[in-house]
Amino acid sequence: MGYTIRSRDEVPSFIKNVGSPDIIAERGGFWLLGEVKMLGQLARYKVANVKLVLITQMKRGKALDVWGIEELQEILK
Incomplete structure (x- = not known):
């Protein structure tokens, strides 16, 4: 996926x-938090081979991937 794992010391304040x-992790200015x-x-x-839906207090799920x-192993390669 092309992400680079970053330590907390090397990330922006936000x-x-x-x-x-x-x-x-970061890729081209896009930050991924896991x-x-x-x-x-x-x-x-x-x-059970069923779909799992994770519900959070977020209003919309666009900021959340499961x-x-x-x-996970793909970004750690």
């Missing part, structure tokens, strides 16, 4: 103000 995301949630509870959805471990 990223630092977000808090402490688990993953900070929160890793390894929830055994979610495994039952994979077993990735599986394979998508």
Whole structure:
């Protein structure tokens, strides 16, 4: 995917103000912040082969993507 993993020390202040995301990556000025949630509870959805929808307090979901471990591994290559 072409992202570069960045440390908290090398990111702009607007990223630092977000808090402490688990993953900070950047590609061409686009910042990706990742929160890793390894929830055994979610495994039952994979077993059932159904679609999982994650609901948050955000008004619109455009700022939120849900990735599986394979998508995460793609940015770490």
